[in-house]
Structure formats: structure tokens, C-alpha cells
Amino acid sequence: MKLLRVGEPGAEIPAVLDGDGTVFGITDVTADVDVAFLASGGVDRVREALAAGTLPRLEVEGRRIGAPVSRPGKVVCVGLNYRDHAEETGAAVPERPVVFMKDASTVVGPYDPVRIPRGSVKTDWEVELAVVIGTQARYLASPAEAAGHIAGYAISNDVSEREFQLEYSAQWDLGKSCETFNPLGPWLVTPDEAGDPQALGLRLSVNGEVRQDGDTKNMIFDVAYLVWYLSQYMVLRPGDVINTGTPAGVALGLPGTPYLRAGDVVELSIDGLGTQRQTLINA
Incomplete structure (x- = not known):
């Protein structure tokens, strides 16, 4: 569904x-x-x-599609969760999940414009599998318990400003929480329809050129482990979103590849979860 x-x-x-x-x-x-x-x-x-069969049909042609979850309580992100992405950025492959938070107000619709922050020269893209929590997860006993707390999955674009993220502060927040920096959707796909979350191809292109082409099977820490791990340090509540990391192919890891500018078009897809398309504009 x-x-x-x-x-x-x-x-x-x-x-x-x-x-x-x-x-x-x-x-x-x-x-x-x-x-x-x-x-x-x-x-x-x-x-x-x-x-x-009691629900009325809804005409959606030509209408905006919003994020599939309204007002998530928090967006928890996992960095460097694909070995090839860690290697392309020159970072060590992590022994434990790299966790950071993103302002939940960054969540916008999958086709909404993304605003390049004022002063930005390194706005970057990241296609990610998003996990939406369905029931409270607190101190789970093992990763095997995680599935019972997941409402579904969606596409997430963890847009990042690399100069703000890596050069302006020891924390990543400045480069991750700019307005519109988390397009989500178009759908929240329930686990029974999404299938195995570790067998999904994910892709991203900029102006028609493929930049990322990966598979969730290559995550360092899988979805079940991440939900279990995070529950040891924070309470995961219904509606919370977990961005599970991105594969190789971001501008940060591709020397000579231009970062995003106004007018650029980013398109994303994940098997079974639909597609996104954003046009970049200046804030």
C-alpha cells in the first residue's frame, strides 16, 4: 500500500x-x-x-504531491553508511553508525523546488532510503525487533551544503538543516509492498546525467540494525524519519564535478518507491 x-x-x-x-x-x-x-x-x-471499497476516488492530475508524512518529529540521519561513499570522500569506513540530526522542517514534497542557501557554493545531492517509524521504539532488545516498528519506506534527498557542513563547524548541522533540504516521497510504501529493504536499487541524476547508481544491499549497517541501534540512544516515535545513508556519486566525492546551481534539475528513484524531481532555485 x-x-x-x-x-x-x-x-x-x-x-x-x-x-x-x-x-x-x-x-x-x-x-x-x-x-x-x-x-x-x-x-x-x-x-x-x-x-x-468504501473510499472515494481522488483526482491528482496536475496537483502538488506533498511529503507523505506530515510534520515528522525528527529526522535522524546516518552518514557514511555505504563503503563506496566513505571511500570517495576520503573518510574511514565507520565501525559504528555515524549519526546526526536534521531539522524536521527541512522536509518538503518530492517535486518542490530546493532552495540554494545564500552564500552557498557547495550544495550537494544524496539519494537515500528513508525509514518512517510507525510505533515507538525504545531500547529494542535486538535488530530482529525493528521490523515491528517500521510504518514504511520512502525516497529521501538528503541535500547538503558541504562548505557549511565540513568547514564552518565541527558539527554537520549547518550544512544539513537549510530550508527545503529534505525532499521526501512521493509515497510512504508499507513494508509488505516495499519488500526487502536491503534489495533496492537507488539512482540519482543531475540534468540528465547519472551521478549515483547504488543498491541498499551495500549498506554497512542495514535498516534493522540502524533502528535497533538508534533506539538505544533515543526514543524513536511514530512519524520520525531515518535517512539511512547514500551511495557513491555525490559532488563532494567527484573532483571536477560541479555542485548544484539555480536551474539544475535533480531526479531520484528507488525501486518500488517511485521517483522525485526537483529544480534548484536561489533562496
């Missing part, structure tokens, strides 16, 4: 996409795909309503 949100920012309508590609509104089930919806078993209620 694929959940999505349709409409202008702040006025999105929750919806579901069935296996035939038909979109149905779910406002009779929930006001939004948000923390309350996920925490109260909303996904199961939508599945039941879809099976019962």
Missing part, C-alpha cells in the same frame, strides 16, 4: 494509491498522515477501508 498527501503546503489531503494506480481519498479515515494516524493503527484502518 502506498500513502500520499495531495495539495498545497499546509492544506494537503491524505490519500492512498492502490495496486492499479488509482488514488483514493482517506479523509473519512484520517485528517492527515501524521503522528496520531501512525500511532493509532491508521495504516491498518486504511487497508481495511481500501479492501471494503
Whole structure:
């Protein structure tokens, strides 16, 4: 099952996409795909309503698609989680997950413009598998427990400003939390439909040129391990988003490759999770 949100920012309508590609509104089930919806078993209620055939069709042609989750509590990111990405940036392959936080307000729709920050000369791209938490995860006993706490998966573009990130501070936050720096979606795909999260191809192109072409099987720390690991240090709550890292092919790791400029177009895809497309504009 694929959940999505349709409409202008702040006025999105929750919806579901069935296996035939038909979109149905779910406002009779929930006001939004948000923390309350996920925490109260909303996904199961939508599945039941879809099976019962009681949901109205929703026309989405020409309408904006928002992020599939409204107002996530936090966005937790994992850096250097693909060996080839660590190597291309000159970083050591980590022995433990590299964890940092991203301002949750950076989350925007999958086709919304991305704003290049004022003063930026190194705005970069990162296609990532995003994990959306469905039920609270706190001190999980093992990675085997992680699956029961995952609502689904989505595409995430962990946009980064490398000068801000690596040269302005010992922390990465300055280069990660600029406005619009986390396009998410187009869908929240439930685990039963997404399949094995460690067998998904992920790709990104800039102006039609392929920059990243990887596979989640090459993660250093897999999804289950990351959910378990993070639960030892923070409470993961419904609606929280985990960005699980990016494969090789970012501008930082490709000497001579230009960073993003206004007018550039970035396109992303992950097997079974849809596609994104953003045009860069100046802040």
C-alpha cells in the first residue's frame, strides 16, 4: 500500500494509491498522515477501508504531491553508511553508525523546488532510503525487533551544503538543516509492498546525467540494525524519519564535478518507491 498527501503546503489531503494506480481519498479515515494516524493503527484502518471499497476516488492530475508524512518529529540521519561513499570522500569506513540530526522542517514534497542557501557554493545531492517509524521504539532488545516498528519506506534527498557542513563547524548541522533540504516521497510504501529493504536499487541524476547508481544491499549497517541501534540512544516515535545513508556519486566525492546551481534539475528513484524531481532555485 502506498500513502500520499495531495495539495498545497499546509492544506494537503491524505490519500492512498492502490495496486492499479488509482488514488483514493482517506479523509473519512484520517485528517492527515501524521503522528496520531501512525500511532493509532491508521495504516491498518486504511487497508481495511481500501479492501471494503468504501473510499472515494481522488483526482491528482496536475496537483502538488506533498511529503507523505506530515510534520515528522525528527529526522535522524546516518552518514557514511555505504563503503563506496566513505571511500570517495576520503573518510574511514565507520565501525559504528555515524549519526546526526536534521531539522524536521527541512522536509518538503518530492517535486518542490530546493532552495540554494545564500552564500552557498557547495550544495550537494544524496539519494537515500528513508525509514518512517510507525510505533515507538525504545531500547529494542535486538535488530530482529525493528521490523515491528517500521510504518514504511520512502525516497529521501538528503541535500547538503558541504562548505557549511565540513568547514564552518565541527558539527554537520549547518550544512544539513537549510530550508527545503529534505525532499521526501512521493509515497510512504508499507513494508509488505516495499519488500526487502536491503534489495533496492537507488539512482540519482543531475540534468540528465547519472551521478549515483547504488543498491541498499551495500549498506554497512542495514535498516534493522540502524533502528535497533538508534533506539538505544533515543526514543524513536511514530512519524520520525531515518535517512539511512547514500551511495557513491555525490559532488563532494567527484573532483571536477560541479555542485548544484539555480536551474539544475535533480531526479531520484528507488525501486518500488517511485521517483522525485526537483529544480534548484536561489533562496
